[in-house]
Amino acid sequence: MxxxxxxxxxxxxxxxxxxLRKDIVRLLSKAYAVETNKKAKKALSWILENANIAKKESLAxxxxxxxxxxxxxxxxxxxxxxxxxxxxxxxxxxxxxxxxxxxxxxxxxxxxxxxxxxxxxxxxxxxxxxxxxxxxxxxxFGSENKSQLKMFNPTVSLAEIEDFIIESVKRAGPEACPPFVIGIGIGGTSDCALLLAKKALLGRIDFPNKDKFLDNLEKRLLKKINALNIGPMGLGGRHTALAVKIKTVATHIAGLPVGINISCHALxxxxxxxxxxxxxxx
Amino acid sequence: MVKDNGLEKLKAGEEILFSGYVYTARDQAHKKLVELIKGKKKLPLDLKNQIIYYCGPTKAPLDKIIGSCGPTTSSRMDKFVEPILKMGIAAMIGKGRRSKKVRELIKKYKCAYFVAPAGCGALLAKKVLSKKLVCFKELGPEAVYKLKVNAFPLIVAIDSRGSDLYKRLGE
Missing domain, CATH: 3.30.360 (Dihydrodipicolinate Reductase; domain 2)
Structure with missing residues (x-):
C-alpha cells in the first residue's frame, strides 16, 4: 500500500x-461476440470502439x-x-x-x-x-435519472419485488444507455437502500455473488431483463443488461425498502x- | 440539411452517415430559446432548416476540436419541441424515446428525429471538423455551438411519416 x-x-x-473498467470491457466484448441481432451488434461495436478511442486519446x-x-x-x-x-x-x-x-x-x-x-x-x-x-x-445522469425506490410491505412476495425491478428497467429504456448494469439495494432505510444500490455497481460485475441465494436471484433477473429485447441503443437483441448486482442489509420489521440504481454501459x-x-x- | 434534400425519404430504423452542420442545444438553451420565441424576441440564431443536436460536450483538450460529444436524453426536451418546430427546424438528434405528442408533431411538421450512438462521445468527437460558439456562452457545456460534422453515424428513430423505431418499447 x-x-x-x-x-x-x-x-x-x-x-x-x-x-472503461476491465470487467465492463470483458462483458461488452463477450456480448459483441455472441449477439446475433445485426443492429445491436453494430451498436456494441460502436461502444467498444468508443472505449478504445477514449483510452488512446485521453477523451472522456x-x-x-x-x-x-x-x-x-x-x-x-x-x-x-x-x-x-x-x-x-x-x-x-x-x-x-x-x-x-x-x-x-x-x-x-x-x-x-x-x-x-x-x-x-x-x-x-x-x-x-x-x-x-x-x-x-x-x-x-441519463441513467441516474432512472433510479427507483419502493418501500414494500414486509410480507411482499419475491415475485412482486422482481416485477418492480423489471418494470424499472423497462421504464429506463434506451434513454439510460443499455446494456445496463443494474445495482439493487435491499433493506435498511430508504436512503440506505439507494446507497447500497449504488455501491453494488462498484464491485466486480463479472464475479458471482458470494451469497448463493442472491447469486441465483441476480441470474434470474438478468435472464428476465435480457428477454425484454431493449438492447444497445434500444435496437433489440439479447443484451439489455450486462449484470445485475444485489446488496442487502438488515431492515425494520415493518418494511422492506428496495432501491434501484441503474448504470449505463459506460460504468x-x-x-x-x-x-x-x-x-x-x- | 434542408427539407427538400431527402429527409422525407428516410425511414425509421435506417442508418445514415450525416455530413453537414448541426447546432447543439439541450435543456437550458431550449428553455431560453422558447422564452425568446414566446416573448416574440429575435433569436440569436436562425433555426430554419437547421438540425438541433441534444448535446453538451466536454471541453476541448488543447490539441482537439471538441471533447467528448455524444447525445443526451431527448425526452427532457419534449416539452419545448412544438415552438422549436414552428421555427422550421429540419431535424433533431438525441437519444431515447419521444412522447406520442412529439411523434405527432414530427409528422405534422415533416421533421425527423435521429438517434446517435449513445454513450459514444469519444467516437463522435472524431467526426467533428469544426466547432463555433453561437450563443448562451454563460451556460458552459449547455451553450449553443455550431458543429461541422463528417460521416456522423445516425439512426432514424422517428421519420417524417411518424413511424417510430421505439414504438414497441412504449413511452
Whole structure:
C-alpha cells in the first residue's frame, strides 16, 4: 500500500473517465461476440470502439462525466480528518477542470453556470479491511435519472419485488444507455437502500455473488431483463443488461425498502487503497 | 440539411452517415430559446432548416476540436419541441424515446428525429471538423455551438411519416 499523494486523486479521476473498467470491457466484448441481432451488434461495436478511442486519446468515454461520487472506506485502525476529506474533494475538482472534463454541478433551483464544486462524498468504516480505500465514481445522469425506490410491505412476495425491478428497467429504456448494469439495494432505510444500490455497481460485475441465494436471484433477473429485447441503443437483441448486482442489509420489521440504481454501459469507477492519508496538502 | 434534400425519404430504423452542420442545444438553451420565441424576441440564431443536436460536450483538450460529444436524453426536451418546430427546424438528434405528442408533431411538421450512438462521445468527437460558439456562452457545456460534422453515424428513430423505431418499447 502506498501513501496518498496529490497526484493519486487526479490519476483516479483520469482512469475513471478515460479507461472503461476491465470487467465492463470483458462483458461488452463477450456480448459483441455472441449477439446475433445485426443492429445491436453494430451498436456494441460502436461502444467498444468508443472505449478504445477514449483510452488512446485521453477523451472522456462519455461527455456526461457525471456528478463525481467519492467513496471513502476507512479500514481497521485507520482514521481520516475532515480536512483530508475536503482536500480529496478539492483534488477531484481540480482534476476535472485540468483534464477538460465537464463542470459537474449547478445549484438545483437557480441553475446558473455549472461549476466544479459539489462532488458527493460517502465515508464508510470497514474493520475487515486495512488502509483507506478511495473510489471515484463519475455517475452520469441519463441513467441516474432512472433510479427507483419502493418501500414494500414486509410480507411482499419475491415475485412482486422482481416485477418492480423489471418494470424499472423497462421504464429506463434506451434513454439510460443499455446494456445496463443494474445495482439493487435491499433493506435498511430508504436512503440506505439507494446507497447500497449504488455501491453494488462498484464491485466486480463479472464475479458471482458470494451469497448463493442472491447469486441465483441476480441470474434470474438478468435472464428476465435480457428477454425484454431493449438492447444497445434500444435496437433489440439479447443484451439489455450486462449484470445485475444485489446488496442487502438488515431492515425494520415493518418494511422492506428496495432501491434501484441503474448504470449505463459506460460504468466508470476507479479505486485504490492507501495507507494513511496526508492532511497537510494544500 | 434542408427539407427538400431527402429527409422525407428516410425511414425509421435506417442508418445514415450525416455530413453537414448541426447546432447543439439541450435543456437550458431550449428553455431560453422558447422564452425568446414566446416573448416574440429575435433569436440569436436562425433555426430554419437547421438540425438541433441534444448535446453538451466536454471541453476541448488543447490539441482537439471538441471533447467528448455524444447525445443526451431527448425526452427532457419534449416539452419545448412544438415552438422549436414552428421555427422550421429540419431535424433533431438525441437519444431515447419521444412522447406520442412529439411523434405527432414530427409528422405534422415533416421533421425527423435521429438517434446517435449513445454513450459514444469519444467516437463522435472524431467526426467533428469544426466547432463555433453561437450563443448562451454563460451556460458552459449547455451553450449553443455550431458543429461541422463528417460521416456522423445516425439512426432514424422517428421519420417524417411518424413511424417510430421505439414504438414497441412504449413511452
Amino acid at each position: 502506498k501513501r496518498l499523494s496529490k497526484h493519486d486523486i487526479e490519476l483516479l479521476v483520469k482512469e475513471a473517465n478515460f479507461s 468515454i462519455c461527455q456526461d462525466t457525471g456528478l463525481p461520487v467519492i467513496f471513502i472506506e476507512v479500514g481497521k485502525d485507520e482514521s481520516i480528518s475532515c480536512s483530508s476529506i475536503k482536500n480529496i474533494e478539492k483534488q477531484v475538482s481540480l482534476a476535472y477542470s485540468k483534464n477538460f472534463l465537464r463542470p459537474f454541478a449547478v445549484l438545483p433551483l437557480a441553475r446558473k453556470s455549472p461549476s466544479y464544486k459539489g462532488a458527493i462524498t460517502h465515508v464508510d468504516f470497514n474493520p475487515d479491511k486495512k488502509g483507506i480505500n478511495i473510489t471515484i465514481f463519475p455517475k452520469g 466508470r469507477s476507479a479505486g485504490r487503497r492507501f495507507k494513511n492519508i496526508i492532511t497537510d496538502e494544500k
